[in-house]
Each structure stands twice: as structure tokens, then as C-alpha cells.
Amino acid sequence: MHTPTMTATFVPRVTATVDLSAIRHNLVRVREYAPHSRVMAAIKADAYGHGAVPVGHTLQESGVDALAVACLEEALTLRQAGLTAPIALLEGVLSPAEAEEASGLCLQLVVHDRWQLQLLQGLPDATPLTLWFKLDSGMHRLGFPLAAAAELLAALQARPAWTLAGWITHLACADEPDNPLTQRQVDAFAQALQGMPGLRSIANSAGLIAWPQARADWVRPGLMLYGSSPFAGRTGAELGLRPAMSVESRLIAVQELEAGDAVGYGATFHCPERMRVGVVAVGYADGVHRILPTGAPVLIHGRRAPIVGRVSMDMISVDLRGLPQAAVGDSVTLWGPGLPAEEVAGWAGTLAYELFCGLTNRVHYIHRP
């Protein structure tokens, strides 16, 4: 999130309003789903485009147990903003200098590969580190083989300045409630750690909602904190979540077009009749996916209006036939209450994660307490 310079003369073209009370509500829902687990909130990628600093403060004040980001740079931003909660680096560090800095900032490091362990072993003995060892239980993205657990524990015990935060694994298909891989991963992880000390963490949002057996000592929700559903065909509202983000732009022109007139680049849409077409000041340079087809909805005055023609860099066109009262200056919602981000993402062949993270630095942010 980068809010562009504002002067009294600017009217923001595109605004992302983030309702921090929705994030607090969604954290309560996490605790209701997983009442016996500690919560590590994933606020990487600028809190999935919601603004990591305000979201981090909100979660910290609401008593979250830890925060998680991808890398040192993201954690540094949070520490510089005064956040004192435990912060885990989900991909760990990339160099000895990063490890030293992370140690100084009291960050928790995920260690997912042998090269990373060796990097840490090369630091001075006295460097204090708090480590999550990541095991690959079947996703085959990051993680040590399950059989390495004992060796990792021995490596930790050899260094008195190292503390074990716990053992972590990640689920590949938790959003598919019938997929047997999740149970296999949970079982394999438990088996590999039988008799070993240390806390366990398995579940992301989908895992903690759909797989009670994956809740373990720590859950790691991301998407659900922002109010979106991780499951195809189920909205956040159905899961008791409140969407935190609403993205709005405005109508900057209304065209009265004739039957047969073409709209936008490539002339891909032809008016089937005499009709009004609105031009909205938002495009792919703001984060509206260019792949959104004719028919994908926006909301004007709480009613749906379909996009027509191609999304361009700074504008989209919309069919105003159902909105005779719509006029220049009217607010247009790209997603938010009444138009779930999950649904818009579906039109773009993607997920709400990518819509949120795709907002660009041209978008103005407003955080409501």
C-alpha cells in the first residue's frame, strides 16, 4: 500500500477502503473455529493489499499471538512502525546479514532447507535465534523431508542460543474438502514428530475451517482475516466473515451510443441497441484485471452493471441500460459489500488473493477504525 500524494485539489480516482473492525471480527471468527490454537496472522504482501501496518496494529491490539510475513523487508516495515508482536518470516532469511538483522529485531525464522540451516550454523554461537523448522508433508514446495526432524532437533540442541518456536508444514489442498491429501499430510506430519518436543502448526484459513484435525497448536490464517472465503462456491459471508475491503472509483463520462457502435480497444463490444455506456476511472494500472470479460459486474447505486469491451489502463466501460439515473460523478464499486471479491475474481479466472495483492500504488487507501 502506498497512498499517493494528496493535495486539497486532488479527487482520488480509485479508493480502497479498509474496514479494520471487519478484521477484528474475522479474528474473532478464527478463534471460534480454532479455540484451542494460537493465531499467527498472515499479513505478508502488505496484508494481502490491505495495508500491513494498520492491519498489524489492529491485530496486535486485538491480541493476536503472532504475525507472519514473507521476508525481512516486510518485517522491518512492521518493526519500524512500532509493532512489537512476535513476527515470523515464512521464507526465512537469504543471507547471514539478514539473519543477524532478524535476530536483532527478535524475528522468528522459518528454516525450510539445508542451505538455510548451514547459513544459520555459520553465525556466531551467541546469536540468538527463534526457529520454526518447516517439514514437507506432501505439498512439495518448501520444507525438509519428514525424516530430517530428529537431525533438525539435534542441530537446534547443539546451539544453546537457539530456541525452538515449533514445527511447521503447509497444506496443498485444504480448500478441497474431499481431497484425501490433507489427511495424509496431517498424519505424516504427526507421525514424523511423534515424541518430539515443540509446538506444531499446519493450517491456513481453509485448513482451520474445514479440517479440525489440522488446527494443532498454531493456526496461520490469512485470507479469512480479510473476509474472503478460501473455498470455491462459498462466500466469506457464508463462513461468518466480513469483507474488509471495498474498492471504488467514479463515472467520468456517460456516452449515448447507437446500435452497432463499438466500445473500447479492439472494438470487441457492439451496442445491441441505442444505449448509455458509462466510463469508469479505473483500469489495469490500478489493479483491475485486464482479463475481466464483457459481463463482469460492477456496482452502481447498489445495482449491478456489466463491464463492456476491454479493460484499458486507466478506464473501463459499463453498460448503464439498467441504471437510467446513473450520472457522471457517481461512485462505482469494483468489489466490496454487495459484490464479493471472490465473485469478481471468478470472472477474472483467479482468486480474491490476487485481486487484493494486485492493487497498485495509484490507489488511495482509507482505513476506517
Ligand SMILES: Cc1ncc(COP(=O)(O)O)c(C=O)c1O
Ligand atoms: C506458509 C503459509 N501459511 C499460511 C498462509 C495463509 O494462507 P491463507 O491466506 O490461505 O489463509 C500462507 C499463505 O499463502 C502461507 O504461505
